[in-house]
Amino acid sequence: MDFSFSSEAEAFRDEVRAFLAANLTEEMIEATHDGTMHIPALHQAMADRGWLAGPVPAELGGGGRSALESVILNEEMQLARAPIDAMAVTVIVAAILLEHGNDHLKRNVVPRLLDGSSLSCFGYSEPEFGSDVASAKTKAERDGDEWLINGAKMWTTMAHIADSVLLLTRTDPDVAKHKGLTFFLVPLDTPGIEIQPVPTMATERSNATFYDNVRLDDEWRVGDVNGGWAVMKTALKYERGIAGGQFPSPPVIDAAADWAHNHARPDGTKPIDDPTVREKLMRALIDVEVCRGFAYHCADLANEGVMFGVEGSMTKLFASETYKRHCRDFHDMMGAEGLLTHESPDAHLGGRIEENLRHSPVTAIYGGTSEINRNVVAEGHLGMPRAR
Amino acid sequence: MQTRLTEDELVVQDAFGTFFANESPSAVVREAEQSGGFSPNLWAGLVAMGGPGMALPGSLGGGDATLCDLAVVADTYGANLAPVPLIEHAVAARLLATIGGHDELVGALANGTPVATMALRAPVDGVTRFVPAGAVADVVLAHTDDGIVLSRSTPPSEALPNTGGLPLAHRSLDGDIVSTDHATWDRAVDEWRALTAAAYVGLGRRVIAMGVEYSRERIQFGVPIGTFQALQQGYADASTRVEGAHLLAHRAAWALEAERADASRLAGMALLFAAEAARFAADRSMQYHGGYGFSEEYDVQLYHRRATAWILQLGDPSVEYARLADAEFGPRADGEAA
Ligand SMILES: Cc1cc2nc3c(=O)[nH]c(=O)nc-3n(C[C@H](O)[C@H](O)[C@H](O)COP(=O)(O)OP(=O)(O)OC[C@H]3O[C@@H](n4cnc5c(N)ncnc54)[C@H](O)[C@@H]3O)c2cc1C
Numbered sequence: 001m002d003f004s005f006s007s008e009a010e011a012f013r014d015e016v017r018a019f020l021a022a023n024l025t026e027e028m029i030e031a032t033h034d035g036t037m038h039i040p041a042l043h044q045a046m047a048d049r050g051w052l053a054g055p056v057p058a059e060l061g062g063g064g065r066s067a068l069e070s071v072i073l074n075e076e077m078q079l080a081r082a083p084i085d086a087m088a089v090t091v092i093v094a095a096i097l098l099e100h101g102n103d104h105l106k107r108n109v110v111p112r113l114l115d116g117s118s119l120s121c122f123g124y125s126e127p128e129f130g131s132d133v134a135s136a137k138t139k140a141e142r143d144g145d146e147w148l149i150n151g152a153k154m155w156t157t158m159a160h161i162a163d164s165v166l167l168l169t170r171t172d173p174d175v176a177k178h179k180g181l182t183f184f185l186v187p188l189d190t191p192g193i194e195i196q197p198v199p200t201m202a203t204e205r206s207n208a209t210f211y212d213n214v215r216l217d218d219e220w221r222v223g224d225v226n227g228g229w230a231v232m233k234t235a236l237k238y239e240r241g242i243a244g245g246q247f248p249s250p251p252v253i254d255a256a257a258d259w260a261h262n263h264a265r266p267d268g269t270k271p272i273d274d275p276t277v278r279e280k281l282m283r284a285l286i287d288v289e290v291c292r293g294f295a296y297h298c299a300d301l302a303n304e305g306v307m308f309g310v311e312g313s314m315t316k317l318f319a320s321e322t323y324k325r326h327c328r329d330f331h332d333m334m335g336a337e338g339l340l341t342h343e344s345p346d347a348h349l350g351g352r353i354e355e356n357l358r359h360s361p362v363t364a365i366y367g368g369t370s371e372i373n374r375n376v377v378a379e380g381h382l383g384m385p386r387a388r
Numbered sequence: 389m390q391t392r393l394t395e396d397e398l399v400v401q402d403a404f405g406t407f408f409a410n411e412s413p414s415a416v417v418r419e420a421e422q423s424g425g426f427s428p429n430l431w432a433g434l435v436a437m438g439g440p441g442m443a444l445p446g447s448l449g450g451g452d453a454t455l456c457d458l459a460v461v462a463d464t465y466g467a468n469l470a471p472v473p474l475i476e477h478a479v480a481a482r483l484l485a486t487i488g489g490h491d492e493l494v495g496a497l498a499n500g501t502p503v504a505t506m507a508l509r510a511p512v513d514g515v516t517r518f519v520p521a522g523a524v525a526d527v528v529l530a531h532t533d534d535g536i537v538l539s540r541s542t543p544p545s546e547a548l549p550n551t552g553g554l555p556l557a558h559r560s561l562d563g564d565i566v567s568t569d570h571a572t573w574d575r576a577v578d579e580w581r582a583l584t585a586a587a588y589v590g591l592g593r594r595v596i597a598m599g600v601e602y603s604r605e606r607i608q609f610g611v612p613i614g615t616f617q618a619l620q621q622g623y624a625d626a627s628t629r630v631e632g633a634h635l636l637a638h639r640a641a642w643a644l645e646a647e648r649a650d651a652s653r654l655a656g657m658a659l660l661f662a663a664e665a666a667r668f669a670a671d672r673s674m675q676y677h678g679g680y681g682f683s684e685e686y687d688v689q690l691y692h693r694r695a696t697a698w699i700l701q702l703g704d705p706s707v708e709y710a711r712l713a714d715a716e717f718g719p720r721a722d723g724e725a726a
Contacts, residue, residue, distance in 0.1 A: 281716070381631075
């Protein structure tokens with residue numbers, strides 16, 4: 001095996017680091033405390049460099065950057081605490097449209113997603129169906145040349161700032177659940193759409209979205225009628241393996257090491273001199289290296305054109321479950337001081353660890369829960385029988 | 389970047405995977421346990437395969453293979469719990485080749501006779517305790533404050549009875565300092581760490597595969613137990629950790645081979661993570677075998693005991709964490725370096 005980066009990849013990493021040092025400010029990160037995990041100025045600056053188009057294959061009109069460079073971009077952004085949510089979703093939607101979309105979507109929508117002028121979001125989950133997303137019942141019916149959409153989606157994160165939603169709908173209720181699904185890219189200013197905020201226990205907000213007799217031309221359909229599951233597979237592939245959050249822990253570990261070095265406990269000792277704290281820090285750093293291995297492996301498979309469903313699930317499962325443990329360990333380490341939230345002027349590093357602690361549970365839930373990802377590994381990797 | 393085995397590595401994997409599968413079935417492992425944890429027959433077969441000397445310089449009679457190749461072999465070795473001191477011997481021989489001036493001995497080691505090993509503990513009063521393969525090696529390399537000692541003596545006829553059925557023994561050192569380059573020694577121990585990590589991956593994968601196989605055959609409540617999601621979730625977790633360990637172990641071997649600055653850090657990390665992943669896998673597999681897994685008859689217990697044992701030859705894992713922490717964060721304020 002060979003884990004070295006090409007000189008181009010190394011140069012790209014340097015470029016990303018320099019870019020983030022120059023363009024990402026504490027004020028920008030601070031502004032995401034309104035609950036919207038998106039920094040418009042940063043997004044635009046990245047688009048201007050062609051970085052949004054980067055991961056999209058060149059033959060489809062994208063930047064043709066290797067999957068490895070996409071992982072590097074992701075990794076460096078997460079290390080620098082830049083939110084990746086809206087950017088990742090928008091880029092994934094663009095990639096899906098290029099793989100499954102028609103000329104209209106490729107010509108009129110994709111360029112705007114990639115030049116920074118338009119954001120998209122995912123509308124898969126519903127009030128009644130999350131893990132069992134293939135049972136989605138938001139209905140799309142033919143009405144002459146048009147489609148008529150009715151239903152409700154839950155957890156349509158970023159819908160309140162996005163221009164479109166990639167919507168999973170039911171077009172045939174009479175066949176096996178996976179076979180009656182169709183995707184649409186729905187402009188969010190279409191009449192009949194309502195967006196309501198869903199606050200969470202963490203800083204971030206999400207949305208519930210409602211579709212009441214929403215009329216769409218067929219040109220907004222993505223992929224074949226009743227061919228939605230193939231589109232879904234493409235989406236999950238990108239989300240779990242390459243564009244997802246494989247590196248949520250490093251900023252937490254940095255903060256923990258800072259605390260451990262610079263704060264005395266009530267008994268006067270420093271956490272960094274406590275062997276149990278040192279072991280927890282080392283274990284966390286080891287987990288980060290394992291995440292690196294997984295992330296680079298998924299990118300390597302993607303570069304080879306290999307479908308990496310199982311590996312993406314392993315990556316997502318491992319990164320989120322260990323991140324939860326790291327947050328717990330280091331929040332504990334700080335004792336009562338760790339309870340202070342971002343609003344408190346005394347909170348260490350703006351309450352970074354506390355904030356991550358509250359955020360961390362969702363990483364094992366969204367984008368496929370840990371249980372669902374274990375099912376994928378058991379069936380896809382170990383060949384165990386289907387259990388759902 | 390190539391995070392899958394290369395064509396050449398696949399050839400190595402195939403050759404040694406087949407060899408160990410044929411020549412080191414559990415009957416051989418069990419028999420060796422009764423005789424000190426070593427199978428002379430298996431060693432002879434491995435010598436015929438060129439295993440012990442494969443990663444030694446060609447000029448000294450070796451096969452010029454890389455540490456990455458050796459890691460691939462270590463994986464197949466771990467999968468079959470091969471009762472031969474392949475890792476210790478290969479690392480000790482490489483160390484001696486690096487030190488230089490022992491061409492004749494290194495050439496002999498390339499051919500598997502005598503057997504060599506390295507003492508992972510510093511000697512006290514001329515005795516180094518718990519030497520891996522100490523019950524079978526004539527050549528023992530050890531590390532003292534003064535340098536690396538090369539000791540040649542007849543191994544004791546019996547191994548210390550131990551959890552893993554390993555050929556462990558205490559050895560008196562009787563020899564000369566052959567090098568004062570302490571970094572060379574540290575590097576050799578890092579090679580042992582990376583290769584043992586790879587062996588742990590083989591062990592972990594195999595113990596999961598055995599359990600999955602059993603879960604197809606064992607029927608309870610009228611269905612194969614593999615249909616129960618509790619088993620599936622546990623095996624999926626174990627498998628995820630073992631695959632993560634696989635990527636880390638091979639990255640460590642690659643980093644050592646390429647002499648990268650982070651090689652030692654990665655080797656230490658790989659061993660700790662792989663040992664824990666394999667232990668977790670063995671624990672899940674034993675649990676999901678039910679009572680039979682606990683019986684002597686089933687092979688899962690052989691894996692469970694070795695998963696526990698291998699890393700302890702180096703010492704308490706907490707001390708390994710502490711060692712890495714010292715390198716990462718500097719020593720503790722009370723000056724007690726690990
Ligand atoms: C903050 C946030 C943001 C989100 N953003 C988006 C978004 O932008 N777009 C979008 O479409 N969705 C989004 N989601 C939705 C997310 O993908 C779902 O929450 C997730 O898929 C789980 O579905 P659920 O919440 O309905 O839980 P359920 O599916 O009801 O699961 C409940 C529990 O049952 C377990 N379970 C379910 N099925 C199985 C099974 N077969 N085997 C074992 N255990 C099982 C689950 O693992 C879980 O523990 C978001 C969610 C949150 C919380």
